[in-house]
Amino acid sequence: MASLEVEIVYMPEYRAFVRGYFWWYLYKYWMFYGFMLLLGGLFLLGPIITGELMSIIGVLFPIVAAALTLYAVFPSARESVDQIIKEPARIVFTSQGMSEPDREGQASVAWSTYRKVLETKSDFILMAHDRMLPLPKRFFNNEEQLGIFRIIVQRAFGNKAKLKG
Numbered sequence: 001m002a003s004l005e006v007e008i009v010y011m012p013e014y015r016a017f018v019r020g021y022f023w024w025y026l027y028k029y030w031m032f033y034g035f036m037l038l039l040g041g042l043f044l045l046g047p048i049i050t051g052e053l054m055s056i057i058g059v060l061f062p063i064v065a066a067a068l069t070l071y072a073v074f075p076s077a078r079e080s081v082d083q084i085i086k087e088p089a090r091i092v093f094t095s096q097g098m099s100e101p102d103r104e105g106q107a108s109v110a111w112s113t114y115r116k117v118l119e120t121k122s123d124f125i126l127m128a129h130d131r132m133l134p135l136p137k138r139f140f141n142n143e144e145q146l147g148i149f150r151i152i153v154q155r156a157f158g159n160k161a162k163l164k165g
Helices: 014-028 030-044 053-085 143-160
Strands: 005-010 089-095 097-102 106-109 116-117 123-127 134-137
Touching: 005 143, 089 143, 116 143
Parallel strands: none
Antiparallel strands: 005 089, 089 097, 097 106, 116 123, 123 134
């Protein structure tokens, strides 16, 4: 079996990166937001017990907690993004996994880090237990690169790869 390799070069997009960071943060702290909504719901039941004031607290408490959290998240997201997206990024996919070489070295991730791969109309989504990596198809130069990537993924994941092509 011949060794296959695909290299993509792309310019990271600021808005997409911040949006991904935002959704990752919400996913990571879903229990916190769930607790805030539960607590807000309990406060909304307050008018039955004490009167009007509790319903206002019930509405405002989860909103203020979420707003304060997002206020803390977005400045750090912007700083991270500004440092990361100053130059084009490269990712090399091989049968062992993927690597991202840059001027400081090379970061490699084995396919075993991910548990499955889904292909949508516009993306490949690599799913791990605690995170996901969307990989837009537009990052590939042509159909040949897409085909080679599908072969690499199919060999690495077997029936855990849900591919369309």
